Structure formats: structure tokens, C-alpha cells
Amino acid sequence: xxxxxxxxxxxxxxxxxxxxxxxxxxxxxxxxxxxxxxxxxxxxxxxxxxxxxxxxxxxxxxxxxxxxxxxxxxxxxxxxxxxxxxxxxxxxxxxxxxxxxxxxxxxxxxxxxxxxxxxxxxxxxxxxxxxxxxxxxxxxxxxxxxxxxxxxxxxxxxx
Amino acid sequence: xxxxxxxxxxxxxxxxxxxxxxxxxxxxxxxxxxxxxxxxxxxxxxxxxxxxxxxxxxxxxxxxxxxxxxxxxxxxxxxxxxxxxxxxxxxxxxxxxxxxxxxxxxxxxxxxxxxxxxxxxxxxxxxxxxxxxxxxxxxxxxxxxxxxxxxxxxxxxxx
DNA sequence: TTGTTAGTTAGCAATACTTGCAAACTAGGG
DNA sequence: CCCTAGTTTGCAAGTATTGCTAACTAACAA
Numbered sequence: 001x002x003x004x005x006x007x008x009x010x011x012x013x014x015x016x017x018x019x020x021x022x023x024x025x026x027x028x029x030x031x032x033x034x035x036x037x038x039x040x041x042x043x044x045x046x047x048x049x050x051x052x053x054x055x056x057x058x059x060x061x062x063x064x065x066x067x068x069x070x071x072x073x074x075x076x077x078x079x080x081x082x083x084x085x086x087x088x089x090x091x092x093x094x095x096x097x098x099x100x101x102x103x104x105x106x107x108x109x110x111x112x113x114x115x116x117x118x119x120x121x122x123x124x125x126x127x128x129x130x131x132x133x134x135x136x137x138x139x140x141x142x143x144x145x146x147x148x149x150x151x152x153x154x155x156x157x158x159x
Numbered sequence: 160x161x162x163x164x165x166x167x168x169x170x171x172x173x174x175x176x177x178x179x180x181x182x183x184x185x186x187x188x189x190x191x192x193x194x195x196x197x198x199x200x201x202x203x204x205x206x207x208x209x210x211x212x213x214x215x216x217x218x219x220x221x222x223x224x225x226x227x228x229x230x231x232x233x234x235x236x237x238x239x240x241x242x243x244x245x246x247x248x249x250x251x252x253x254x255x256x257x258x259x260x261x262x263x264x265x266x267x268x269x270x271x272x273x274x275x276x277x278x279x280x281x282x283x284x285x286x287x288x289x290x291x292x293x294x295x296x297x298x299x300x301x302x303x304x305x306x307x308x309x310x311x312x313x314x315x316x317x318x
Numbered sequence: 319t320t321g322t323t324a325g326t327t328a329g330c331a332a333t334a335c336t337t338g339c340a341a342a343c344t345a346g347g348g
Numbered sequence: 349c350c351c352t353a354g355t356t357t358g359c360a361a362g363t364a365t366t367g368c369t370a371a372c373t374a375a376c377a378a
Binding site: 074075076080090092094095103104105106107108111112113114115116118120121122123124125126127128129130131132133136 | 231233234235239249251254260262263264265266267270271272273274275277278279281282283284285286287288289290291292295
């Protein structure tokens, strides 16, 4: 994603206005590696600007996505995640804590389906699922019984 | 996914019952390459068994998924898709018609993140986005103006 | 065949996430 | 300082999915 200043210029040049709400969201996303959901961003935003509405957060995120300044990630659990990193990259998702990490994968862009030669590829995405270092370490300390109990009903945030 | 007969045995051996609803769903999924949503499966199921409830379809799909007989795919548009193909494979998604095709990718399983060496990989997924043969062909016949109009508001099935 | 009962189904309520809408508000230009 | 097009809010509505429970039934034994 571009810097808040650049986004400001870009917004204005499109006939859009630079509101305090948008400025706040730009700054919260800048260099943000947390792949936030709309809701979580709203949480942080509210702390700095009480009264800002969730609707506005969604709106601005969608605008940025339309402008190609954000990528949408759907991991099938909880809501859509927004990724301000628009360079080519892929994701590693921890199945325990749910954290998403941006990763780079050598050779990813040259992957091709063996079958489906007639498919015109415009984009290749690679997703690793597994355990992040923290959860791996923590997991090894857990009793097998506890591990079993915890994996019974993942009962994640929702969806 | 295993054959309806095998699933029947498997269900019974787990203390589960073999109801007509389940049998129907097993048969609808068998050799099904359409990556249906719960809703679409419900549509077909209803035709053959009026009165079957959407709730039951969800329930059975979830049971099969828990048993590892189905994979869940989330493409970020519309609801969760269910994939009865549980062999190692990947997906090509047409951004025009939304169809998902199972594909095989040479070398996919040996992909590694360059960074995040400390991530313990349990699964690698590759997703190609682009145009399927049909849409590509159809697209080339479309006027640029129409193409632009059509891509304005993809307004997919929902979400 | 019939009885028993644990597992299932149907259907509706409830939840989570996201968008539509309209009234009130305001950034940006004159 | 004024205008107006674009914004923000708050709430209602929509979609996808699950919780709950009364009625139902497959499976098994007598």
C-alpha cells in the first residue's frame, strides 16, 4: 500500500475527499503486517477516534481494495482479512493461533497446472497451513490430552 | 471421498445411522466435480427428496468434513464450497464464471517459504485465478465496452 | 413383528459478517 | 463564508451458518 500522503493525493485526484476518518485508516494500515479484519481495525480506530463507525471502516477498506491498494484474504474462518502488502507474496497461516504471515516463495510464479492447459492464469497464490514457531513451541509443552481437547471443537471466532 | 457404500459402513461403525437423507447426499457427492455449496447441493437434493432440510445438508457435509471425506474451499465469494476429492490436488478458479477446477501441480508439495523457516508446514495449497477456456473464448467475442460494463460490479452471488 | 432408545431431522431462532439506505454532516473550491 | 458533491453514521436488511429442541426413525434386541 502506498504511504498515507500518497494515498491522500490519490484520493483527491479521483475526486474523493480526505476526511479525518480516512487519514486515520490510512495510517493504521501503513506498515501494518497484522492482516486485520474490518472489525479489528475498527477496534483500534475507535480507540483513537471515538465515534468512527464500523460502516466507514468497511467503506474505506473497500475503496482501497478497489484502487488496488489492499488485497483481500479469506482464510475461511472469521471475516475477510485485509493485506496492505500488495507486492507479490504468499501466506503462511497458523492453524492454531490463526495468525497470517507474509512469505515469499521461490518459483511460485512459474507454477502451472499439469492438467487444465487451457486455463489462462492471471494470478497464482500459495498458502501454507501449519504451526507458527510460537504455537509449535507452546504445543510441545501441552499434554496430549489437552491437545486433543483443544482440537475437538476449534470453535474459532465464527463463520 | 469414499463410495456411498463405504461411507455407509463407516457411518455405522461410528455409531451413526444411515438415513435416507445421508444416503442421498452421499450419492450426490460421489464423483461430483462441481465443488458445490451447501445451498446448491440442497437444491439438487430437494428435487429428489422434497422436504429435506438445508440444516441436514449442512450437518451431513460437516460430518463428512470432520471425517476427512470432504475438503472445504473458501474462495471469498459466496459460501463455502465442498470438495469430495480428497487426494492431493489444487484449484484453478475462473474469475469470470466462478467455476472451480481441480488441478495437479508438479512440485507444489516441495514449495517452501523463503522466509519463515520456523513455520511447521502441514499443508500447501496452490490456487490459480484466471479465465477458464469457455470464458476466455466468450470473452474474446465481447466488445471492450461490454467487458468494461460487466466487470464494473461483479456483484457475485453474494457474501 | 414390536419395543426401545440413541441418534437424526426439520424448522425456526440466533449469530456473524457485510452491505443498502437516507439523513445529517463536511471537505474543498469559489 | 457559502455551496455542493462526496462522506459518515446508524440502523435495517441480506447472506451464510449454526444452536436448539420437539418430533421422528434406524438399528438392534426380544
